[in-house]
Amino acid sequence: MDKIFNHRTLIALLIVFALVFPLIYADNRYVLHVMTIGFIFTISVYGMNIIAGFTGQLSLAHAGFFAIGAYSLGILTTRTEMNFWLALLLAVLITSAAGLLLGAIALRTKEHFFAIYTLIVGYLIYLLIDKWDGLTGGVRGLIGIPIPDPIGPLNFESATAMYYLVLFFLLLSIFIAVRIVRSLTGRTYIAIRNSEELAQTLGINTKVNKLVSFVISVAYAGLAGALYASLTRFIGPDVASTNMVFNFLMYLIVGGIGTLSGPLVGTMLFVWLEQFLRSYQEYHLLIFGPILVIMVIFFPTGIVGGFYRIKARLQQKKVPKDNKYFNPVPVKSTKK
Amino acid sequence: MAFIEVKGITKKFGGLIAVDNVDFEIEKGKITAIIGPNGAGKSTFFNLINGFHKPTSGSILFEGKDITKIPVHKGAHLGIARTFQTTHLFEQSTVIDNVIVGHRLRTKSNLFDAVFRTKREKDEENRAYEIAMESLEFVGMAHLANTQVSTITQEAKKRVAIALALATGPKVMFLDEPAAGINPEETDGLAQLMKKIAASGITVCTIEHKMQMIMGMADKIMVLNQGAKIAEGTPDEIKNNPVVIEAYLGGEAIAEVN
Ligand SMILES: Nc1ncnc2c1ncn2[C@@H]1O[C@H](COP(=O)(O)OP(=O)(O)OP(=O)(O)O)[C@@H](O)[C@H]1O
Ligand SMILES: [Mg+2]
Numbered sequence: 001m002d003k004i005f006n007h008r009t010l011i012a013l014l015i016v017f018a019l020v021f022p023l024i025y026a027d028n029r030y031v032l033h034v035m036t037i038g039f040i041f042t043i044s045v046y047g048m049n050i051i052a053g054f055t056g057q058l059s060l061a062h063a064g065f066f067a068i069g070a071y072s073l074g075i076l077t078t079r080t081e082m083n084f085w086l087a088l089l090l091a092v093l094i095t096s097a098a099g100l101l102l103g104a105i106a107l108r109t110k111e112h113f114f115a116i117y118t119l120i121v122g123y124l125i126y127l128l129i130d131k132w133d134g135l136t137g138g139v140r141g142l143i144g145i146p147i148p149d150p151i152g153p154l155n156f157e158s159a160t161a162m163y164y165l166v167l168f169f170l171l172l173s174i175f176i177a178v179r180i181v182r183s184l185t186g187r188t189y190i191a192i193r194n195s196e197e198l199a200q201t202l203g204i205n206t207k208v209n210k211l212v213s214f215v216i217s218v219a220y221a222g223l224a225g226a227l228y229a230s231l232t233r234f235i236g237p238d239v240a241s242t243n244m245v246f247n248f249l250m251y252l253i254v255g256g257i258g259t260l261s262g263p264l265v266g267t268m269l270f271v272w273l274e275q276f277l278r279s280y281q282e283y284h285l286l287i288f289g290p291i292l293v294i295m296v297i298f299f300p301t302g303i304v305g306g307f308y309r310i311k312a313r314l315q316q317k318k319v320p321k322d323n324k325y326f327n328p329v330p331v332k333s334t335k336k
Numbered sequence: 337m338a339f340i341e342v343k344g345i346t347k348k349f350g351g352l353i354a355v356d357n358v359d360f361e362i363e364k365g366k367i368t369a370i371i372g373p374n375g376a377g378k379s380t381f382f383n384l385i386n387g388f389h390k391p392t393s394g395s396i397l398f399e400g401k402d403i404t405k406i407p408v409h410k411g412a413h414l415g416i417a418r419t420f421q422t423t424h425l426f427e428q429s430t431v432i433d434n435v436i437v438g439h440r441l442r443t444k445s446n447l448f449d450a451v452f453r454t455k456r457e458k459d460e461e462n463r464a465y466e467i468a469m470e471s472l473e474f475v476g477m478a479h480l481a482n483t484q485v486s487t488i489t490q491e492a493k494k495r496v497a498i499a500l501a502l503a504t505g506p507k508v509m510f511l512d513e514p515a516a517g518i519n520p521e522e523t524d525g526l527a528q529l530m531k532k533i534a535a536s537g538i539t540v541c542t543i544e545h546k547m548q549m550i551m552g553m554a555d556k557i558m559v560l561n562q563g564a565k566i567a568e569g570t571p572d573e574i575k576n577n578p579v580v581i582e583a584y585l586g587g588e589a590i591a592e593v594n
Contacts, residue, residue: 176451183450183457184443184464190426191437198424201386202504203412203441212447 018167022160029159033231036163038271039170040228045251045263046177047220052249053258054181055213056193060245061102061118064125065218067240069095069225071129074142074235084149088226095222096215103214107207110196119242126240141236145229166227173220178260180216189213193258250288254295256302265303337400339364339539340385340508345394347380347563354380356563357394362508367534368541369550371574372560378543379421381560382510386418387411399507412441415507419514421543423497427486431477431496434485435468438503442467464503471499474536475529491522498529508539515546527553551575559583 025031044066052058072091076082082090102121109117129136136142148156148165156162180186188209191199196206229235238244247270255266270288277284299306340362347355355377362368370378383389385396387408395404398414406414425434443464449457472478475495480488485496494514501509511530515523527549534540544550550557551571559567559580567573567580574580 179451179453180447183453184437184440184445184460185447185450187433187437188440191440194426194429195424197388198420199437200388200408201412201418201420202438202500203409204437205407205409216447 015171022163026160032159032163034271034275036159036166036231037228038268039163039166040224040231041248041251041271042264042267043170043173043227044221044224045248045255045267046173047217047224048248048252049217049257049259049263050177050180050189050220051214051217053252053262054186054193055189055210057107057210057214058115059106059118059214059217060115060242060249061106061122061125062217062221062248063242063244064122064240065095065099065221066225066228066244066248067125067129067235067237068098069222070229070235070239071136071142071225072222073226074145074229075135077146077230078142078144084146084230085151088148088223088230091226092219092222095225096219099215099218099222100211103211103218107210107214119245122240122245123242126237126242129240130237136237139237141234142229143234145233145235147233148230162231166231169223169227173223174260174264177220181260250292252302254292254302256304256306259301259304259308262302262304269303338362338397339399341397342385343395343397345381345384345396346392347377347384347389348392353563355384355391355560358560358563358565360558360565360568362539362541363556364539365534365537366539366555367530367553368539369554369557370541370543370560371545371547371550371557375562376560377563378560379512380563382418382512382543386416386510409441412504412506415505416510417501417504417506417508418510419494419497419501419512421512421516423493425485425493425497425500428484430482430484431472431488432465432468432481434496435471435500435503436464438471438500439464439467439505442505467503467505468499471502472496474502474532475499491518491525494518494526495529498533502533502538506538508541509533511540511542513543513545515544515549523549 021035022032025035044062048059048062069091072094073087076087076090077084106114106117106121130138132138147162150156154161156165181189188199188204191202191204192206192209199206225239228239251266251270252263253266254269255264256262273287274284277287295302299309301309338361342358342360342362345355345358346353358381370381372378380389384391387403387406387410391404395402397403398411398416401414403411403414403416443460445454445457445460448454449460469478469481472481475498477492477495477499480492480496485493488496498509498511498514501511514530515526518526523546530540530542530553542550542554551574554571557567557569557571557574558565559574559577561583566583567577569577
């Protein structure tokens with residue numbers, strides 16, 4: 001059982017499922033659209049996980065950066081009629097630059113001060129978007145954001161094509177996140193989360209490392225925001241709202257903060273739960289609230305963390321082999 | 337040139353003088369101990385050398401280089417390692433994963449290497465793993481490499497914390513009460529380990545409350561009391577120093593040592 005359902009086969013199955021999903025729902029644009037939005041949010045939550053889950057700095061400005069990505073793409077494509085792909089690249093770069101600037105200031109604070117500070121930064125971004133009519137369209141928002149320009153024979157007019165495009169970016173995002181976390185750089189971030197004092201004593205420049213991981217996390221938000229703008233083709237200031245950032249946080253915590261698959265699990269769970277509970281409208285918070293509370297108390301590392309914990313207990317081993325925080329030692333060396 | 341030279345160092349926290357105008361030299365390859373009652377300023381003294389605190393006045397020279405104002409991580413690069421009074425290990429992770437990052441400061445792999453998993457990244461990961469294993473072997477904890485830290489004993493944690501400090505490739509190690517909270521037999525073992533570290537060429541400087549351990553191990557002792565250095569010398573000199581006896585050791589403690 002363990003051998004058949006090891007990590008690799010599970011990942012392969014998931015990818016195959018994601019690839020054939022549009023064929024199953026070929027006649028249901030709505031389902032595809034929800035899934036695509038879910039993927040976009042997942043990308044954003046992976047970014048949040050890098051700074052909050054691995055480096056241990058809870059940033060609540062994430063929706064603000066998501067919005068910067070969305071508006072950068074929206075403004076560049078509608079106002080200047082720039083090529084979509086160039087605009088996408090610029091959107092990520094603009095968001096990263098904003099992250100570098102704001103992060104350098106915000107990271108002077110620590111722990112809950114950092115959380116509160118970034119919450120305020122996020123709100124200021126929201127206000128800026130809401131009030132700067134001339135640039136952002138204010139409360140009316142930006143309309144008519146184009147779909148991606150065709151690449152050779154590939155065009156993105158259908159929901160299916162958009163789905164695959166976003167899926168590509170999702171897989172790329174996850175791949176990069178996994179590579180980063182399972183590297184010496186990732187170990188550096190985790191060491192900072194564990195104890196900043198100890199990390200410094202070990203010769204780690206915590207300032208620089210926190211800032212770099214903040215910028216990476218923000219770049220994810222920017223990419224997700226830009227894709228979101230192009231998918232929905234209309235954006236308003238509410239993409240930067242605190243509601244949005246607390247949604248991201250909820251997905252992350254329930255899925256498993258500081259785990260590699262947590263963002264995917266949490267986001268997908270909530271995006272679909274929200275669809276099933278749509279008819280209850282506001283009342284869905286009545287269900288989400290208790291879920292969140294229960295998770296935080298009993299499964300502080302979310303579904304994924306809890307899964308590993310139970311698995312480890314069942315195996316009666318002291319250490320889970322698929323340790324949720326660290327990769328096992330390099331394959332080559334373990335043989336010794 | 338002294339290996340480490342502390343000149344007239346003072347640290348004030350508001351009105352409190354935690355370290356009061358201390359002059360001190362640490363000799364290369366030796367075991368130096370700092371003793372003194374609770375709140376004497378021992379940990380603060382370490383924090384000053386280590387760079388966590390900037391002194392109110394005075395200076396610190398390391399191999400002749402002024403390190404008074406350098407940030408903590410730069411000190412580590414120069415070869416200054418330390419452990420904390422309470423180990424800061426990551427409990428939910430394995431011993432080896434805790435120690436591997438100790439070699440990080442000697443590696444160059446960056447984000448690019450991480451994403452593309454370059455040869456440099458792989459080589460350095462392997463190297464970091466080897467160094468970590470060697471350090472664990474050195475402290476006698478290699479058999480616990482794959483055990484979760486939360487499940488090992490207090491003594492093992494202390495040893496792992498030392499292994500982590502060793503993995504940074506230090507010239508000098510500052511150990512803040514390595515034997516606190518462990519039993520007498522284990523204390524002997526730790527004293528042996530410190531001698532082994534010194535014998536391997538790494539200078540050891542330790543804070544300790546356990547007199548017997550210190551007296552049998554240290555080459556030189558400094559006694560702090562209310563922030564001020566009240567004595568320094570060999571264990572024998574300290575044992576017979578009237579100021580120390582009066583201010584700190586007291587009649588009973590001396591009896592215990594002898
Ligand atoms: N960051 C700080 N801010 C304010 N006061 C401090 C700080 N660090 C230490 N102190 C004070 O400085 C004095 C010396 O503390 P220190 O921790 O250096 O003592 P110590 O000799 O290590 O004691 P112990 O044996 O209990 O570890 C104490 O009175 C302590 O309360
Ligand atoms: Mg102390």
